[in-house]
Amino acid sequence: MDPRGFPTSLPEFQKVFPNNQACAKYLELTRWPDGFVCHKCGLKGEPYRFPTRSSTVLRCRDCKANTSLTSGTIMQSSHTPLSTWFWSAYLVTTQTTGQSALQFQRQLGLSRYETAFQILHKLRSAMVRPERDPIGDEYPVEVDECFIGGRRRGEGGGVHRMPTVVGAIEVRLRKDAEQRASKYKQSHAGGVPLKKLVYAGRLRLRVVPNRGSRVLIKFITENVAKGSTVRTDGWLSYEMLPSLGYVHDQLKLVGDYEKLEGHLPMIHLVFSNLKRWILGTHHGAVGQHHLQAYLNEYVFRFNRRFYPMTAFNSVLGLASRAPSPTYEQLYSGEWTHPAA
Secondary structure, eight states, rough: OOTTTTSSSSSHHHHHSSHHHHHHHHHHHOTTTTTTTTTTTTSSSSSSOOOOTTTTTETTTTTTTTTTTTTTSTTTTTTSOOOOOOOHHHHHHTTTTTOOHHHHHHHHOOEEEEEEEHHHHHHHHOOTTTTTBBBBSSSOEEEEEEEOOOOOTHHHHHHOOOOEEEEEEEEOOOHHHHHHHHHHHHHSSSSOOGGGTTEEEEEEEEEEEEOHHHHHHHHHHHOOOOOOEEEEEEEEGGGGGGTOOOOEEEOOOSSSEEEEEEHHHHHHHHHHHHHHHHHHTTTTTGGGHOOOOOOOHHHHHTTTTTTTGGGGHHHHHTTTOOOOOOOHHHHHTTTOOOOO
């Protein structure tokens, strides 16, 4: 158990949440840590519990109003058992490589692929906090773009319909940077490589329609704090950054890939791992309409990689009360995934 009493291993999780009743009790304590409060009349006290109805429904003994424990969460109006939702959140937040919907269906023993697909997307919808803070500030931020996918059949000569993804990541100095530099100099000649002294901070990724100035600048202003140092390549779309209050560290290159790697090492590593994850876990079968949802999942796990279990409440929608897609919205294309 961690200091807050939350399970940090599979056996502990099974012990804490053995059935639907235990999950319902956790939801109740999370929603009303000081005891049940009726949403209609405001009366505090022990609610009436139906012996034959769902354990997620509580009734006020004074005004007789019913309250659902899953109201306002991604589990609202779902017929899937609470234990399945809890297992889903556990798998999503603790497995660093993620899971495809097919793997998800098998592990949870679901009879329909569509159920697994919808649960995963509902969990992903809760991975974006609308009130999230901008990144950067005292940390420099690397910004670049990449294409996700491979060459399509019948296309060639540089023609493709691969979606464009723009990313921004903080570059943070390690607390023991001086010790690392001293140790490196004792056994190596020359300067200390930057990657030995820094690590990746918070990440943002977004699917964009093109690499135009309006699109890329909008992404930066919405995600990077004003006054931050922004490192980019020589792409013309970034040249107005100084006029917007940013310190622009731009490196113009003509085919010198090694210098570019030295200038933007973190964001290129992120893009490499992202493509490997999509290819390895999802076999590249990620539709363009749902790509932002997969980016949100990648960003969510990346930003919480040091504390994976703290993300459990977030993906269940217990903290953010984030809106989630319905089955019809997912399959009709009506739902637009929020950007991380």
